[in-house]
Amino acid sequence: MPTEKLTSLSLPPERRRLLQWMAQTALFSAAPAWAARSASSDSALWPQDSRVPGGVARLSLGPASARPQVTAAEAEVLVVGDMIEWTALVGIPLAATPGEQSVGVKADGRLRTMSYTVRDKQYVEQRLKVSPKTVDLSAEDNARYEREAAHLKSVMATFTEPPPSGSLHMRVPVPGRRSSSFGLRRVFNGQSRNPHSGMDIAAPTGTPVRAPLPGKVIDVGDYFFNGGTVWLDHGGGLLTMYCHLSQVDCKPGDQLQTGDAFCKVGATGRVTGPHLHWSVMLNRAMVDPALFI
Numbered sequence: 250m251p252t253e254k255l256t257s258l259s260l261p262p263e264r265r266r267l268l269q270w271m272a273q274t275a276l277f278s279a280a281p282a283w284a285a286r287s288a289s290s291d292s293a294l295w296p297q298d299s300r301v302p303g304g305v306a307r308l309s310l311g312p313a314s315a316r317p318q319v320t321a322a323e324a325e326v327l328v329v330g331d332m333i334e335w336t337a338l339v340g341i342p343l344a345a346t347p348g349e350q351s352v353g354v355k356a357d358g359r360l361r362t363m364s365y366t367v368r369d370k371q372y373v374e375q376r377l378k379v380s381p382k383t384v385d386l387s388a389e390d391n392a393r394y395e396r397e398a399a400h401l402k403s404v405m406a407t408f409t410e411p412p413p414s415g416s417l418h419m420r421v422p423v424p425g426r427r428s429s430s431f432g433l434r435r436v437f438n439g440q441s442r443n444p445h446s447g448m449d450i451a452a453p454t455g456t457p458v459r460a461p462l463p464g465k466v467i468d469v470g471d472y473f474f475n476g477g478t479v480w481l482d483h484g485g486g487l488l489t490m491y492c493h494l495s496q497v498d499c500k501p502g503d504q505l506q507t508g509d510a511f512c513k514v515g516a517t518g519r520v521t522g523p524h525l526h527w528s529v530m531l532n533r534a535m536v537d538p539a540l541f542i
Contacts, residue, residue, distance in 0.1 A: 294416040294417060294418065295307060295418075296338065296540040296541045297540045299537070299540055300367050300368055301369070302341055302342065302343050302344065302345045302367065302369075302370055302432075303342070303343040303431060303432045303444075303536055303537050304341050304370075304536060304537060304540065305341065305531060305536055306338075306339040306341060306367075307336055307338060307339075308339060308352065308363055308365060309334065309335075310328070310356065311334065311356075312333055312335070313356040313357050314357055315356075315357070316411065317335050317337075317354055317355060317356035318354070318355040318356075319339075319352050320352060320353045321340075321352045324408075324532040324533045324534075325408045325486055325532060326338065326339050326486065327484075327485035327487055328411065329414070329417070335356075338487075339352060339532065340530065340531025340534035340536045341367055341534060343432060343444050343534075343535060346367070347367050347369040348366065348367060349364050349365075349366055350364065350365055350366070351365070372432035372433055372434055372444060373430075373433055373434070378521070393473050394473050394474070397472050400470075401468075404467060404468045404488075405533050406533060407482050408485070409465075409482055409484050410484055410485070412484035412485060412487070417462065417487070417541065419461030419489075419538070419541040419542050420459070420462075421450070422460070422461050422491065422525065422527055423450050423452050423457070423458050423459070423514060423525045423527075424456075425450040425451050425452035425456070425524075425525075427449065427450055427451075428449045428450065428451040429445055429449035430445070430448065430539075431446070431447060431539065432537065433445040447492075447526050447527050447528035447535065447538065448526075448527050448528075448538045448539065449525070450524060450525045451522070451523070451524045452523065452524060452525060453514065453523060454495050455495060455496070455513050456513060456514040457510040457512075458510065458511065458512045458513060458514060459508050459509060459511070460481065460505040460506065460507055460508065460509045461507065461542075462483050462489075463504075463506050464482055464484075464489070464504075464505050465481065465502070465505070466479060466499045466500060466501050466502060466503040466504075466505065466511070467482045468501060469499065469501060471517070472492075475493065475526070476492060476515065476516075476518025476519075476520070477492070477493065477495065477497055477515055477518075478490065478494065479491045479494065479497055479499060479511065479512050481505065486530075486532045486533070487529075487530070487531055488529075488530040489527065489530070490526075490528040490530070491512055491525060491526070491527060492518060492526035492527075493514070493515050493517050493523075493525065494512045494513060494514065494515045494517060495513050495514060495516070495517065496512060496515070497511075498511055498512055498513070499511040
């Protein structure tokens, strides 16, 4: 029996227009679902969203033809993703006041403000006994501290090309027990001091410390409080710091890959015993390293 090939041209005009409309609707409705799947899979590569002082806010910026520029308190913010869906990873300072916060966004030539809410978090108090001279500083030691603080301010302002698309999850730089958590309200010899701005990992002196992500060594020094110290730049304002080191096996400018050993655990600076102090910084704000592992 002969058959007749059915084409859109053989349909009545009204039917043809209906089919065209249905095809266009299906095409455009599929795009958001694909973008959502892409954003969902990408988000598993980034730090946890924790909108508290010392946390990270993951803010969806939507699509843009090029990477948007985002600022928080005049500091540039790391933006990840692609032209389908960009996401800002905003570091929230430990001193942030709970409530509404905002960032400035420039995308495709347009400026806007994006708001988000920071929740309150009460960190535990920790009391420590250390050498009195590291709490009540002499005039000479205080002058040294102020010089070091001025230098480190410039180090912490480092902002280079954001890292290529990929995982920002970090490997723990040294095996061992977490002896002090991030954010602890520190009391040294009965005197309140700044909150703990990193994660302490107890390990024997001489234990190799390994890079948690690819990065560039941007600072090496022996500091009054931090002792032997190395800073790594991972791009886009994402920095990491390693303190109280007994040995440094790198120099500024060295490029490291994940897992490269570059220093060793020690007990230098203001400490109660050998351990690694590990800090993570986003847009000049110290944030909880646990969000990245």
